[in-house]
Amino acid sequence: MSTLLVMLLCVMAFAGLALATSRQQRELFGRALSPAATCGLRASGWLGLLIALGLLVAGRGWAAGLVCYSGCTSLAAALVYLGLIIQARRTTPH
Amino acid sequence: MSTAKGMRPPSRGVRQKMTGLHTWTGLLAGWLLYAMFLTGTVSYFKEEISQWMRPELRPAQIAPDLPAIAQRTADTLALIAAGSPGWSMLLPTSRNPVVSAFWRDRDHADQPRRHGGRPFQTALFDPDTGKTLSARDTLGGEFFYRFHFQFYGLPVLWGRWLAGLCAMFMLVAIISGVIVHKKIFIDFFTFRWGKGQRSWLDAHNALSVFGLPFHFMITYSGLILLMALYMPWGARTGLRTPMQQAALDTQLSAYIRPGQPAHVAAPLAPMDAMVRLARQRWGSAEGLRITVTRPGDAAARVAVARGDTRRVSTSPQYLLFDGATGELLQVHDHVGAAAETRGVMAALHLGRFSDMPLRWLYFLISLGGTAMVGTGLVMWTVKRRASLPDPHLPHFGFRLVERLNISSIAGLSIAMTSYLWSNRLLPAAMAQRADAEDKVFFAAWGLSLLYAICRPARRAWIELLWTASALLALLPLLNAITTNRPLWHSLIIGDRVFAGFDLSLWAFAALHAMLAARAGRHPLRAASRAAAPARSSPVGQP
Amino acid sequence: MLARFYDCLKPCLPAPPPPQPRSLARWYRISALASRITAAMLGGYALAALTSIAALALPMATPQAVLTGMQSSFAVYAGAVIWVFLARSATRAWAGLTMVAVPLALIAWRVSSAQPAMPPL
Numbered sequence: 001m002s003t004l005l006v007m008l009l010c011v012m013a014f015a016g017l018a019l020a021t022s023r024q025q026r027e028l029f030g031r032a033l034s035p036a037a038t039c040g041l042r043a044s045g046w047l048g049l050l051i052a053l054g055l056l057v058a059g060r061g062w063a064a065g066l067v068c069y070s071g072c073t074s075l076a077a078a079l080v081y082l083g084l085i086i087q088a089r090r091t092t093p094h
Numbered sequence: 095m096s097t098a099k100g101m102r103p104p105s106r107g108v109r110q111k112m113t114g115l116h117t118w119t120g121l122l123a124g125w126l127l128y129a130m131f132l133t134g135t136v137s138y139f140k141e142e143i144s145q146w147m148r149p150e151l152r153p154a155q156i157a158p159d160l161p162a163i164a165q166r167t168a169d170t171l172a173l174i175a176a177g178s179p180g181w182s183m184l185l186p187t188s189r190n191p192v193v194s195a196f197w198r199d200r201d202h203a204d205q206p207r208r209h210g211g212r213p214f215q216t217a218l219f220d221p222d223t224g225k226t227l228s229a230r231d232t233l234g235g236e237f238f239y240r241f242h243f244q245f246y247g248l249p250v251l252w253g254r255w256l257a258g259l260c261a262m263f264m265l266v267a268i269i270s271g272v273i274v275h276k277k278i279f280i281d282f283f284t285f286r287w288g289k290g291q292r293s294w295l296d297a298h299n300a301l302s303v304f305g306l307p308f309h310f311m312i313t314y315s316g317l318i319l320l321m322a323l324y325m326p327w328g329a330r331t332g333l334r335t336p337m338q339q340a341a342l343d344t345q346l347s348a349y350i351r352p353g354q355p356a357h358v359a360a361p362l363a364p365m366d367a368m369v370r371l372a373r374q375r376w377g378s379a380e381g382l383r384i385t386v387t388r389p390g391d392a393a394a395r396v397a398v399a400r401g402d403t404r405r406v407s408t409s410p411q412y413l414l415f416d417g418a419t420g421e422l423l424q425v426h427d428h429v430g431a432a433a434e435t436r437g438v439m440a441a442l443h444l445g446r447f448s449d450m451p452l453r454w455l456y457f458l459i460s461l462g463g464t465a466m467v468g469t470g471l472v473m474w475t476v477k478r479r480a481s482l483p484d485p486h487l488p489h490f491g492f493r494l495v496e497r498l499n500i501s502s503i504a505g506l507s508i509a510m511t512s513y514l515w516s517n518r519l520l521p522a523a524m525a526q527r528a529d530a531e532d533k534v535f536f537a538a539w540g541l542s543l544l545y546a547i548c549r550p551a552r553r554a555w556i557e558l559l560w561t562a563s564a565l566l567a568l569l570p571l572l573n574a575i576t577t578n579r580p581l582w583h584s585l586i587i588g589d590r591v592f593a594g595f596d597l598s599l600w601a602f603a604a605l606h607a608m609l610a611a612r613a614g615r616h617p618l619r620a621a622s623r624a625a626a627p628a629r630s631s632p633v634g635q636p
Numbered sequence: 637m638l639a640r641f642y643d644c645l646k647p648c649l650p651a652p653p654p655p656q657p658r659s660l661a662r663w664y665r666i667s668a669l670a671s672r673i674t675a676a677m678l679g680g681y682a683l684a685a686l687t688s689i690a691a692l693a694l695p696m697a698t699p700q701a702v703l704t705g706m707q708s709s710f711a712v713y714a715g716a717v718i719w720v721f722l723a724r725s726a727t728r729a730w731a732g733l734t735m736v737a738v739p740l741a742l743i744a745w746r747v748s749s750a751q752p753a754m755p756p757l
Contacts, residue, residue, distance in 0.1 A: 004451070067452065068455065071308070074306075115718075265714045266714055273718075318706075324710075325710075332698050341699050430703075432701070432702075433703055436703055
């Protein structure tokens with residue numbers, strides 16, 4: 001179960017990083033967020049990724065932990081990306 | 095967006111050339127690569143598949159006493175493999191609950207044949223009694239595994255060379271793809287992706303980008319796994335004498351050559367003591383491989399090699415015992431840097447060290463890789479159809495690619511599912527049963543190709559995908575009818591393997607149904623829509 | 637059908653020569669492409685093989701050098717293929733491969749002729 005939680009953490013972290021980009025802010029909120037909010041999102045995104053790495057390595061050792069981390073981040077990034085695409089498709093008139 | 099020099103997309107000429115290279119390497123090897131990817135994906139669960147395909151064998155419920163299991167099996171092997179120059183047994187793991195062993199026939203003692211060829215006998219053993227188990231003769235999940243890297247059915251060397259060639263094509267496709275889409279990696283969350291009609295390209299790009307670490311690792315490590323076959327030149331040049339060759343071999347595997355027999359009879363020393371020593375040293379006796387040479391002779395040797403379920407390396411670690419006295423002779427527990435690198439690369443590819451969550455990660459990302467290859471193949475036809483002068487009369491090359499796409503993608507799903515169907519339907523007492531199951535696989539694949547040729551392409555896609563979906567969905571039902579381990583029973587008693595397998599079959603059935611429905615919803619309208627962006631934007635990304 | 641084949645391949649081909657009779661231009665393109673494919677598939681493999689032998693000259697135990705050579709050879713192979721198709725002409729492609737092959741071949745030849753003197757490990 002803990003792998004699932006770490007995956008969730010990675011998804012949230014990537015979502016934060018995505019939201020910290022001006023393009024996504026424009027698409028999702030219609031305007032750019034304040035520099036403080038952007039900074040905060042980016043910082044918490046990277047922090048989340050770091051914590052995820054720590055949790056996995058603590059639970060599995062460096063070798064298996066790094067492998068699991070690689071898998072979790074790939075899948076999490078893909079899921080966030082998929083979410084953004086679905087969101088964009090829904091709001092764009094065809 | 096970004097103006098620094100390193101962030102500019104590659105120049106027109108470079109991108110065009112690399113796009114061409116990517117398209118051609120992807121297309122020529124794509125059908126085989128799809129098969130390698132899909133069979134490789136399911137191979138991450140080959141033990142579970144093997145369990146499902148031998149429903150007569152029920153796993154032991156209690157924690158196994160591995161030293162005792164080893165002793166019991168060794169006693170049985172002393173009887174049934176008497177006279178053999180050596181045998182090798184594999185202790186159970188949590189995912190593989192029976193003991194397996196193979197040994198060279200007495201009559202073929204001198205032939206240096208590889209494991210998997212005819213001169214070897216194999217057997218499964220009950221861990222509780224040590225007696226041989228009889229279950230239906232089947233390769234189980236091993237069939238998909240062997241198809242994955244040597245196209246089982248072809249002569250072994252041909253199959254492995256073909257797999258290696260495909261892997262090189264894949265490696266070049268990956269590198270050329272990265273060069274073309276350099277910009278994606280730099281700002282993928284902000285990249286302008288197409289919408290609607292460009293879904294195939296988007297899907298292919300997304301699957302490629304997000305799985306890139308995995309795809310690159312899997313391809314390169316796959317080549318490394320068989321590198322002794324592909325690049326023997328250094329070994330041939332630098333290691334001339336048998337002693338030098340042996341120095342390399344000990345870096346790669348725990349295989350010990352049978353020495354000269356002493357022609358003095360001596361019973362094998364207690365196996366459980368050796369296993370206990372190994373467990374003490376490595377913390378676990380799971381998945382130990384115990385190889386005995388010259389059993390029953392005074393010159394017997396026993397190599398107890400560490401299993402690969404607990405570490406991210408396949409480099410050999412083993413204890414060498416004197417078979418007659420049980421004395422520990424040598425400890426091999428480290429190899430040189432290059433050998434350890436190879437061991438790690440191999441382990442990353444095989445993923446045997448994974449626990450269940452990580453194994454599912456491997457499976458999902460590998461499945462994404464399969465989809466990456468599949469979307470690439472389909473995308474080729476979608477794009478080319480747009481530039482056909484008459485979409486109803488495509489030229490031969492296009493028709494060829496289209497039919498091969500259908501049979502390699504939809505046909506492969508049908509073939510793999512037919513293999514599982516044959517496991518439940520073929521009589522257990524049949525001769526050459528395992529071979530018959532394999533033949534069903536190939537026959538189903540061949541029939542799909544014929545079907546794909548005879549039907550109009552779009553209908554073939556839809557019908558074959560629905561067929562695959564139906565076969566997958568009905569399989570748990572067939573299982574319920576032909577065995578005493580139906581889904582509801584597995585769910586009630588908490589049999590994760592059988593329940594998980596049946597449920598996964600339904601998940602795959604749903605996936606194929608979705609694809610079939612989607613194929614049905616997109617008539618040639620897709621061709622005219624694809625024509626618009628194809629004319630207005632360049633190949634690749636803006 | 638052949639024309640469509642070339643349309644697909646155009647990005648890979650070198651710049652066409654000055655105007656010539658159509659059949660000559662077509663043969664030029666075919667032979668240039670065939671040359672590149674040969675360079676990539678066979679020349680690249682040869683380069684990789686040379687690398688795996690030349691690796692024996694590395695300052696490490698022979699089995700480790702053998703394994704290092706084997707493992708790095710595929711990167712060389714892939715790199716050679718990319719180079720062949722990036723080069724501006726088939727001739728340049730071959731020239732590039734040859735330029736890398738010569739020093740590797742020299743090292744490989746030195747290594748293989750020094751073999752009997754090397755101590756077994």
